[in-house]
Amino acid sequence: GQQVMQIPQYQHVQEGEDFTTYCNSSTTLSNIQWYKQRPGGHPVFLIQLVKSGEVKKQKRLTFQFGEAKKNSSLHITATQTTDVGTYFCAGYGSSNTGKLIFGQGTTLQVKP
Amino acid sequence: GAVVSQHPSRVICKSGTSVKIECRSLDFQATTMFWYRQFPKQSLMLMATSNEGSKATYEQGVEKDKFLINHASLTLSTLTVTSAHPEDSSFYICSAGTSGGLYNEQFFGPGTRLTVL
Numbered sequence: 057g058q059q060v061m062q063i064p065q066y067q068h069v070q071e072g073e074d075f076t077t078y079c080n081s082s083t084t085l086s087n088i089q090w091y092k093q094r095p096g097g098h099p100v101f102l103i104q105l106v107k108s109g110e111v112k113k114q115k116r117l118t119f120q121f122g123e124a125k126k127n128s129s130l131h132i133t134a135t136q137t138t139d140v141g142t143y144f145c146a147g148y149g150s151s152n153t154g155k156l157i158f159g160q161g162t163t164l165q166v167k168p
Numbered sequence: 169g170a171v172v173s174q175h176p177s178r179v180i181c182k183s184g185t186s187v188k189i190e191c192r193s194l195d196f197q198a199t200t201m202f203w204y205r206q207f208p209k210q211s212l213m214l215m216a217t218s219n220e221g222s223k224a225t226y227e228q229g230v231e232k233d234k235f236l237i238n239h240a241s242l243t244l245s246t247l248t249v250t251s252a253h254p255e256d257s258s259f260y261i262c263s264a265g266t267s268g269g270l271y272n273e274q275f276f277g278p279g280t281r282l283t284v285l
Contacts, residue, residue: 089273098261099212101273144211154200154265156274160211 058083060147062159070167075132077162079145086148088121088128089156094141102130102143135166170196172264174277181252182285188248189280191262197242198264202274203235206259218245252284 059082069075079088087106091099103112105121105128112119118131128145142161148154171194181187191201199220204212216226216237224237236248245264249256259281263274 091276098276098279101275104273155214155217156202156263157214158212163209 058157060145060157060159062145062162064162065160066163066165068165068167069135071137072134075135075139075164077130077143077145077164079128079130079147079159081126081147081157084125086125088125088145088147090119090128090130091144091146092141093144093161097141099144132164135164137166137168140164140166170194170264170275172198172262172275172277174262174280176280177278178281178283180283180285183253184251186248186250187252187282188246189260189262189282191245191247191264191277193243193264193275196264198245199242201239201245201262201264203237203245203247204261204263206261206279208259212261215247249282252282254284257282257284 061080063078067075087104089104090102092102093099103119105119108125109123110121116133120129130143132139142163144161145159146156148156173192173194175190179187201218203215205215206212214227215230215235216224218224218237218239220239220242226232234250236250239245259279261276261279263276265274
């Protein structure tokens with residue numbers, strides 16, 4: 057079945073350093089979404105990318121969707137302690153099932 | 169954004185008992201709700217898709233007789249864990265999509281942390 061892989065699993069950075077998490081799908085995605093889950097919390101929607109090669113920015117966060125619509129990345133510039141949490145990518149496959157398949161998540165720790 | 173509530177937020181129960189978790193979309197109608205399970209330090213695993221007025225669609229490996237799902241209205245879906253055992257202890261999260269498209273963002277409830285003793 058469709059799989060969404062995410063790397064790295066964990067990342068520890070010093071406050072102010074940049075951070076990137078990568079997401080790869082075994083199949084072409086209709087779109088890709090990114091969620092953030094704070095420790096003890098639930099996933100919160102960040103953004104959705106739909107078009108091939110699309111790039112979107114939210115302040116210090118930059119999201120990219122690959123040309124082949126099989127990979128995506130989230131880059132955080134100059135991390136802050138408030139960025140701590142687990143970032144999940146999730147995609148809808150092209151089979152039109154309406155099911156969102158989540159990556160394993162990347163847990164970010166930021167040292168002040 | 170749309171708000172999804174879940175109740176209870178935490179529940180501790182004895183082995184063998186049943187636990188019902190409610191998921192409500194507060195300010196929109198959700199024809200489809202999704203139930204996920206998340207074990208510590210792991211990703212969200214889709215358990216089932218709940219459609220209003222029809223039977224839920226379960227993912228492979230999820231026992232439909234153990235995890236009973238009811239979606240009686242456009243704003244309420246329930247998950248009942250029957251005869252719970254310690255291995256059922258997990259974080260159960262529901263989500264709902266807004267109407268108007270299959271690929272919309274999903275709004276997640278705050279989750280229910282189940283501990284089975």
